[in-house]
Structures are given as C-alpha cells and as structure tokens.
C-alpha cells in the first residue's frame with residue numbers, strides 16, 4: 001500500500017541532523033523546532049496561525065473546544081470517516097448529528113446537510129464539520145449555511161478548493177501527521193490552523209492545560225502538545241510535500257489511463273461488473289491521500305489482490321452510525337444509504353509519491369483479470 005522507505009532514504013541525513021538539533025537544544029516539547037514548523041506550515045497553507053499538537057484526534061478536539069463547541073451544541077458531520085471525526089465532537093461534550101455523503105466524492109453532501117438543518121429547524125446546531133476524505137475538498141467553504149465550519153483536513157495537506165487551501169477554508173481546521181498521511185511525522189502529531197487570532201490564542205491555551213500563565217489555569221484544557229522531534233521532522237518534510245502531492249496526482253492520472261485502457265472502468269456512480277474510478281470534482285485540487293475505487297464483490301477482489309501480494313485497504317468498512325461505540329446516538333442501519341453502500345464497495349489501492357508505473361500496471365492488470 002505504501003513504501004515509507006522510499007521517502008525516508010533520500011531524507012535520512014537531513015532528518016538525523018534535524019533530530020540532533022532538538023537533542024542539542026533540549027527543547028523536547030514545543031520549543032523552537034515546533035515554533036519554526038508552525039510558522040512555515042502557516043505560510044504554506046496561506047493561513048494566519050498554525051498550532052502544533054499531539055495528534056489529529058487532539059487537533060479536532062482543540063478546534064472544537066477553541067470554537068467553544070461544548071455541551072448543548074450539535075455539530076453536523078459525516079457518517080463515512082475515521083472514528084475521530086465523531087468521537088472528538090463527543091469528547092468536546094457536544095452531540096454529533098450525521099448527514100449522508102455524496103456518492104461521487106464520499107464527502108458530506110451539502111443537500112443532506114440542508115435537509116438535516118430543515119428537520120432540526122437549526123436548533124442548537126453550532127457548527128458543521130466536513131471531512132476532506134481521501135484528500136479532496138468538495139464541501140467548499142460551507143459559508144452558505146451561515147454556521148462555523150470546522151474542517152477535518154486530516155487527510156488533506158495541500159488540497160485546494162477554488163484557489164484556496166484546505167485548512168483556511170473554514171473557521172478552524174485540524175490536520176493529522178500520522179505516519180501514513182501525505183505529510184507525516186515519525187509518530188503521532190497533529191495541527192490546528194485558523195485565520196482567527198482569537199481561535200488561535202484559545203487553541204494554544206487549551207493545548208497546555210488551559211494556561212496562559214504558568215500554573216494559572218483559566219479553563220479546563222488538556223495536554224495536547226507537539227514534541228520537538230516531530231516539529232523538526234515535519235519542517236524538513238514540508239519542503240517536499242508539494243512535490244510529493246504532485247507525484248500523487250501523476251500516479252492518480254496514470255491509474256485513470258491504465259484502467260480506461262483495460263476497459264474495466266465504468267462511467268456510472270456505482271459499479272456493475274467493472275470498477276468505478278474516483279473523480280476530481282471541478283474546483284478541487286485533489287492530493288490523493290488515497291486512490292479509492294468502487295468495486296462489486298469488493299471483499300473477494302481484496303482477497304484476490306492479497307493472493308497476488310498487492311496491498312489494498314478498506315477505508316472504512318463500518319459507517320460511524322453503525323459502530324458499537326456510537327449506538328447511543330440512536331441511528332440505525334438504513335439511515336445513511338450512501339455511506340452504507342460506500343462501506344460495502346470502496347477499495348483503496350496503493351498510492352504514494354514514489355510508486356512506480358510497473359507497480360501500478362500490476363495492480364490494474366490484476367483487477368482486470370478479476371473482473372473478466
């Protein structure tokens with residue numbers, strides 16, 4: 001699925017020097033390396049503020065808490081995402097309200113959000129939390145809803161929408177630098193971005209136990225600080241991420257051409273006998289964190305690929321409203337048909353900046369053989 005070795009090898013020396021710099025400074029938590037990364041990251045995203053923290057999950061919680069989303073607030077989000085998109089809302093003390101996805105982008109459907117708002121008459125809905133799943137923005141800025149937008153940009157470093165970057169589209173955003181992400185740390189790390197000085201100041205305060213002054217706690221924050229080592233590694237990788245994202249785009253275009261040439265690519269939204277390829281929607285700059293096809297008999301196809309030593313993954317096999325841990329939200333199977341269908345059909349294929357053409361040819365040839 002992903003060969004991190006190919007990214008690591010050419011950077012090895014530079015990364016070791018960056019780590020040595022942190023050891024020499026002995027600033028192991030936050031400190032100069034994290035501050036330097038935050039400055040460079042904000043500049044690259046075109047946002048005013050970046051706040052490094054300990055994971056994408058914590059970044060989501062920090063973003064919600066900074067925006068004062070707490071008890072008695074409802075937050076609209078998608079049932080088709082990683083668990084943290086919903087669990088962080090609960091951890092902030094608020095109630096997640098789910099709306100179905102668009103079957104083409106797999107992202108929150110604006111029409112579904114509209115109908116949820118109509119049903120609730122807007123009551124106590126305090127924010128919308130769109131997820132830029134697989135590296136594509138399609139929800140836009142969400143301004144038309146007149147509610148604060150909290151972006152889950154965990155999979156979308158460098159992704160764009162109409163000339164602006166994910167992380168600066170809404171009011172506040174969360175990124176993950178989990179080691180398999182486009183921009184990745186060597187462990188857990190995350191970041192909050194915002195153009196609001198007030199939200200940035202609150203996020204900084206909340207990531208350090210609600211302290212503005214040492215040992216004076218203004219609010220109930222938490223420890224969600226970024227390690228110096230992670231800041232140093234991320235600063236090195238930040239110089240390369242735009243090139244890596246371009247390489248992912250080249251690889252995605254190659255899959256498109258290869259699948260089309262074999263004749264297994266189908267034009268519709270759902271697969272019949274062949275596979276449906278992912279699409280970049282107008283206005284989006286997709287960074288292909290994942291290349292996700294829809295396939296009939298998905299699990300059998302996955303077994304077939306595994307037998308040929310071809311990696312694949314299902315993001316995500318169980319929609320969030322059907323997770324045991326979230327049963328108390330009161331949803332049932334059938335409530336979000338698009339998310340449920342996606343969970344049955346999606347299959348992520350190997351994609352990373354250094355993937356070779358012959359590797360992609362082997363993936364496509366195996367899928368064509370399965371479908372024939």
Ligand SMILES: Cc1ncc(COP(=O)(O)O)c(C=O)c1O
Pocket residue numbers: 055056057058081082084085131152154155175176177178188189190
């Ligand atoms: C969409 C989404 N949101 C949130 C997260 C949580 O990030 P982390 O694993 O860094 O806590 C992830 C990553 O796993 C993710 O993919």
